[in-house]
Amino acid sequence: MKSSLVTFVLFLIVQMPVVMSQEVPKEISVDALNHVNVVGRIGVHLGKAVVIDVVLAANDQSGTKESSGRYFLKVAAVDGVLLQGNVFMPFAVRGSKVDDDDPFTSASFSIPSDAFELYRLKNGRKAKELSSNEISELEKGFIGKEYKLLAYETGGYSGLPKDLPTHYPIWQDHGFAFTTYLMILGEHK
Numbered sequence: 001m002k003s004s005l006v007t008f009v010l011f012l013i014v015q016m017p018v019v020m021s022q023e024v025p026k027e028i029s030v031d032a033l034n035h036v037n038v039v040g041r042i043g044v045h046l047g048k049a050v051v052i053d054v055v056l057a058a059n060d061q062s063g064t065k066e067s068s069g070r071y072f073l074k075v076a077a078v079d080g081v082l083l084q085g086n087v088f089m090p091f092a093v094r095g096s097k098v099d100d101d102d103p104f105t106s107a108s109f110s111i112p113s114d115a116f117e118l119y120r121l122k123n124g125r126k127a128k129e130l131s132s133n134e135i136s137e138l139e140k141g142f143i144g145k146e147y148k149l150l151a152y153e154t155g156g157y158s159g160l161p162k163d164l165p166t167h168y169p170i171w172q173d174h175g176f177a178f179t180t181y182l183m184i185l186g187e188h189k
Helices: 002-021 115-123 132-139
Strands: 050-057 072-078 081-089 091-093 146-158 177-187
Touching: 081 177, 115 132
Parallel strands: 091 177
Antiparallel strands: 050 072, 050 146, 072 081, 146 177
């Protein structure tokens, strides 16, 4: 037991210079971002269109207030390759028309991003309010539904800026960070 611990510590000491030499730069210009490939949470470059297998989820399992009430896509596979672990992604649906011969559907395809949008799609009108019982009933047969979609991961910076002047009123938001989401182009036939 003791010898394996010593071996592990020696391994860490020997590998430390390798890890240190692969350090991520502390600063990069916006122009430089256009000359590098940024790998997203689903394991492919941002902006690369891929076929994804997903399950619609009522939340992202984080328990944060920010994710409460939103639907997420739990990504199971990308271009047929299974993902390790749970990858929950926020999403938006792009409304573009495609050719009839294309293996992807047209702009009529939609996945609601929350219960109020689901209500509007199912009933043709907006809901002023929904009780938790109404939401549970509304989501039956919808949450947990599996889709095969054409999508790409995209993102940007958002949130409460750092170092705001003390006299400036702050608002409720997450900390300033780069976040990504899936842009859904259509359902794969």
